[in-house]
Amino acid sequence: DAGITQSPRHKVTETGTPVTLRCHQTENHRYMYWYRQDPGHGLRLIHYSYGVKDTDKGEVSDGYSVSRSKTEDFLLTLESATSSQTSVYFCAISESGNGYGYTFGSGTRLTVV
Amino acid sequence: AQKVTQAQTEISVVEKEDVTLDCVYETRDTTYYLFWYKQPPSGELVFLIRRNSFDEQNEISGRYSWNFQKSTSSFNFTITASQVVDSAVYFCALSAANTGNQFYFGTGTSLTVIP
Secondary structure (H helix, E strand, O other), X not given: OOOEEEEOOEEEEOOOOOEEEEEEEOOOXXXXXXXXXXXXXXXXEEEEEEEOOXXXXXXXXXXXXXXXXXXXXXXXXXXXXOHHHOEEEEEXXXXXXXXXXXXXXXXXXXXXX | OOEEEOOOOEEEEEOOOOEEEOOEEEOOOOOEEEEEEEEOOOOOOEEEEEEEOOOOOOEEEOOEEEEEEHHHOEXXXXXXXXXXXXXXXXXXXXXXXXXXXXXXXXXXXXXXXXX
């Protein structure tokens, strides 16, 4: 009954290669978010979506792009991965946008070598 | 600007001791929401509590309690009679209605409960 799944769970990639992380939800929630978690920084917002094809930038959006062509899927793309993008990435969904029912995925650990 | 400060980076307590995790926030919005999440060693984020800015009532849930004080912009979290299973990183977060409802997280407090 996860409601939100992230794939892959772990990935190792080389510097300069493109990488796409997927967030899939079965809750039909309007809002979807991508965060990254780094030691000493907590979680920081990369991009978020408030509807199909409606996205906006977060605090640390440089080097990342997103797409949402369907309600259930929110993709995060690193066009050319760098070592500074080694992190744990969390997707989150929210029904109303006021924080109620905010649910996080299990995270994707990305290592860029 | 929105900001959450968790000044305590790491805390260690002996089992059965009480422990309070501090959270101080900054926002100019009058409507906002405060949260606490637990992140155990397995890595997932576990929702603990949500509080809106118009409700300053303290809340108790079992061994957990939360003290929300707008006068000091604080939303502190107390664990009573701590247990080893409470060992985790705890995050305080803020969401404001006028900022796209994104979450602003503190840097987290790592709690270790020693048996």
